Amino acid sequence: MKYVDEFRDPAKARYLLGEINRQIEQIATCQVRPLQLMEVCGGHTHALFKYGIETLLPEAIELVHGPGCPVCVLPMGRVDDCVALAEQGGVIFTTFGDPMRVPGSRKSLAQAKAEGADIRMVYSPLDALKLARQHPEREVVFFGLGFETTIPSTAFTVLQAEREGINNFSVFCNHITIIPTIKAILDSPDMQLDGFLGPGHVSMVIGTRPYGFIAERYHKPVVIAGFEPLDVLQAVAMVLRQIAGGRAEVENQYGRVVPQEGNRAALTALSQVFEVREYFEWRGLGSIDYSGVRLRERYARYDAERRFSLPNLKIADPKACQCGEVLKGILKPRECKVFGTACTPETPLGALMVSSEGACAAYYRFGRLQQQTPAHPQDMMDRT
């Protein structure tokens, strides 16, 4: 397939793996402990496991699966708000597919749908707006979720709704931004990351400049990476080359998609419609200042939080879950107390087990080759 197969060429992958091994030999730290590289984006986690890249990398590299899956960091209280919205009479609640099974404190959206709530999966916020046009007698709420990758499309949709004078459409905004989150991880006292694979899709919107502080203030290399296997391998090699050379810079491996200055039209729409929230709660990470956005006053009529009464409760994560430690790279998924036993993709306790981009779900689905038998015999029986 043109523009895809070129980035999955086994011969080029072998060359890059050779390059990675050559760089590793140059880095003294590797003799003491494995190098910890964080791939910020859930898309990278997915690619690493889907193509078996983790099994190809030398043991001197430990990949830490970062907070870049927006579904995984959605706090339970916000899921409860979604369910409450969906269960209001007259509402059509629209969402992307992957939040459907994220557990709330009482139920997930999938369970609410089974119980009769009108919840519909859409591929774009524009699909939700289309539903609002088709059902003027109903209130259509779009579950706005995701980093800067998806915020502009929500912004364009709100602007479109305003242009058309559509009044039965609103956004339940859970959009978050990546930079404050990386900063929170870097400020964590137990952090020992050596470098970052920067998120490709987010950077397509924000460009490469916002990552400058990671290199300048924290002296960690950052390489913005694409999502094909060769992208990821090349980005790893580039991070290692920086470490081996004693450099800490922001480099752009994904130059075919990511412009240095980002996407001006997307950024303009984003800032026109949204403003930063002072606090936003993340599952497993607690509240991170200035990490979320909400609709500006001018677009209040499209803001589901202002339009509907919501429980808006803060629900603590289940005690047994160690999602936060996994997100910060302190624990590997299989080191969590409940991984593969009480917490499985069929019965997720923590959000990281829900989405295909979640580190735990990826480990569970793809990454258990070391285990010769199923993680939990009872679990396998349940699935037959």
Added chain:
Amino acid sequence: MNSHQGSRHITLAHGGGGKAMRDLIETLFVRHFHNPWLTPLEDQARIGLGELSPGGNRLAFTTDSFVVDPLFFPGGDIGTLAVNGTVNDLAMSGAQPLYLSCGMILEEGLSITLLEEVVESMGRAADAAGVSIVTGDIKVVPRGAVDKLFINTTGLGVIPEGVHIASHRAQPGDAILVNGFMGDHGAAIVDARGDLALDNPVESDCQPLHGLVAAMLAACPDIHCLRDATRGGVATVLNEFVQAAQVGMRLEEASLPVRETVRGVCEILGLDPLYLANEGKLVAIVPAEAAEAVLAAMRSHPAGREGAIIGEVTAVPEGRVVLATALGGERIVDMLVGEQLPRIC
């Protein structure tokens, strides 16, 4: 359609057991399913045992229900699915499919023209597969109680002597084969729902497979396992095999046949073709020494032109399917959890 009391839509009267129902059965079902077992319109089809016994020494008996949205899609419709799905469930035992029943649940208000298209399509699919729809039933439920039209088909076939296909028979060393491109049906349904607007729409692979199975059995009467890879796709079938036989499996990513357009759909939506539904694809586990002969037999049959050996059965890891990626890495191909959902970014 004048015989339906002037109505062009299904009413509750069509399920009431009276004249409207009788008219519907005679003008639609008997006409399109025409055969000597159905035409007397008794409450049951009567089949002579002597007609069955020359074909083998065991009956194969199966049932399945069909619900699909939309009812019509490129390459088929709910009617062809209802016939071929049950024919294929029989064929996966090595049986020659012979007779089907047809139960329909209709929504009040359904267009009779649409119903006739489905029934006609079932008649054509049955003729093409060489089976007869010999008995049936219709129920009409109030508007909203079903989505337009649901079909149940039950099938009866005869298994030849000496054929013993069972999912627990997979053994280390056996070869794993599929008869062609994976995921065409799943991609066709996604496309038919209008979400993608592809330039080159994918057609469903809906087709009967018993002719192909007969050709494969002629090449190797000792086929160990067969299953049609419908919902859950090839990955789910293989996981069922490894658990039943307590073996492992190793697939080669580079050998998996996937149509370019289907790969494209999967790339766009974050889906995996190994899990996409098929309606005319089977997975076969055969002794290694027979693999090439079975593959040749597959490829010489119209339903298996793109057949491929995709991997082998291994002793370990027991109960797991492992994919060797084209890059040289490995990953587990697990049972599907829930349904495949598109990723947000």
